[in-house]
Amino acid sequence: RSETQLALQCVERKSDMSKPTYLGFPDSLDHPERWPPNDCSLIDSGDTAWVLSSSALVFFMTPGLAFFYAGLIHRRSVITIMMQVFVSLGVTTAVWFLIGFSLAFGETSRSIIGNPSSYPFFLNLDVCTPVGYPMWPTTGRIPGLLFAGYQMLFAVITPAVIAGAFADRFRFGPFLLFLALWVILVYCPFAHWVWNSNGYLFQWGVRDFAGGIVVHIAAGWSALGSVLFTGSRHFDSEHDRVIANTPHNRTFVALGVGILWFGWCGFNGGAGGAANGVEAFALTNSCISAGAGMLTWLAVEQHHTGKPSLVGACIGLVCGLATVGCSAGYIRPWAAFLVGSVAGPWCYAAIELRKAFKLDDALDVWGVHGAGGLLGSTLLGCLADEGINGMGRSGAFFGKQLCASVWTAFYSCAMTYLILTLINLVTPILPTKDQLRAGLDVSLHNELAYDEDAVKHARGLLSHVECAPACKDGAPEDIQVVGDAGHPTAGGAAAPPPAALPVFQQTTPALPQTGCA
Helix, strand or coil: CCHHHHHHHHHCCCCCCCCCCCCCCCHHHHCHHHCCCCCHHHCCHHHHHHHHHHHHHHHHHHHHHHHHHHHHCCHHHHHHHHHHHHCHHHHHHHHHHHHHHHHHHCCEECCCEECCCCCHHHCCCCCCCECCCCCCCCCCCCEHHHHHHHHHHHHHHHHHHHCCCCCCCCCHHHHHHHHHHHHHHHHHHHHHHHHCCCCHHHHHCCCCCCCHHHHHHHHHHHHHHHHHHHCCCCCCCHHHHHHHCCCCCHHHHHHHHHHHHHHHHHHCCCCCCCCCHHHHHHHHHHHHHHHHHHHHHHHHHHHHHCCCCHHHHHHHHHHHHHHHCCCCCCCCHHHHHHHHHHHHHHHHHHHHHHHHCCCCCCCCHHHHHHHHHHHHHHHHHHHCCHHHHCCCCCHHHHHHHHHHHHHHHHHHHHHHHHHHHHHHHHCCCCCCHHHHHHCHHHHHHCCCCCHHHHHHHHHCCCCCCCCCHHHCCCCCCCEEEECCCCCECHHHCCCCCCCCCCEEEECCCCCCCCCCC
């Protein structure tokens, strides 16, 4: 066929959409035969069922992360941190649907970034066209539409992880801008470079099975960049600092980690896009590394503090899972145990190093995900087994993994700092002193996490640590405390002593912008 016929085949919109439209990106003109055909018989029901199930598991990780962070943070910012995690389900999903998937897995030009016109609004994706070029190195057996949805859930949780680093230092509006820009400028490029079959790091020989580079290093070192930009939190006393850095609900921490581990079975176990032996290795290795990470963290914690803790066990588990992500589908179980065993003390040491440099990473995102992801990606070059997934350990492979990891860390940190600088020129990122004094849950979202706090807020009964000066003398006038008879007391004055806790009712506005938190 002539070059003209090839060109027409690639730019003409087909009725079955089996050949999408591409503008200005020449690969499809040179290799139109590489596109998988529109044929439902190529879709494997077993592979599709497993990736569908894995997608549900990965989705469940976002609520799990919200509970995990909510338990680790102090009680006046529970709503704020959960809102920052949950809102990524909206913002990142929209960005991924509109342009993100095209940038990450679309037709490429010079292996740098995907063509935005590849899959906008998920066009050119359907259930009968299997995943393949350019999204995947070879034609797979799951629908391309399912692949796009599965990858969307990876994209959703990754920027949400960063929110734990700058707790109490981010207004909600700027955070929405940060989510959108970070996904476009950090996540999508690395997803393209590492996971797209034409990405330059993939072609160079770098491998990342389930997000050790794209998710954990990118998010962890972006967290460091955000902390460098926002600076440390300011406290009026040492008591305030201790309260702010003490987990307020350890049961939430355990619940969140349990959900995360459950979801990680799909995060790592479904990353290969099939139901086969590689995925069996990935899932099994993930669980082994998580258990080893927990045990070694507890051993170090016992030696360092004298007592093991539930929170420490949960964090050690996450260290093991985050560290093994890059190598889960390339190594044998004995190697996964080694990775997890090293991950516990490695991440513990990273957190202590962070403290020594007085960096206020509130929930230690850098120490767990940044340091852990860097370690896991590098160890892949030493531990990969060619008999599992075609990649064998070697000095050259180790060097490539190390270089890619360092590059990812530098780019993510620097680009995040630049993004925050640009946003701050448009709208202030940091909350005001009045907002911080009132508590961000009240001042930003007009909500409190616990009913007893709402009652205290109404009555002005909180201590000087938890209460703003504006309400020490009594509750604001627009808050009413209702006694047993259902009659509000005037101006928030002391209510009659009821047998049970009084009902807290809200008028409009429900909670003031300054007041007890």
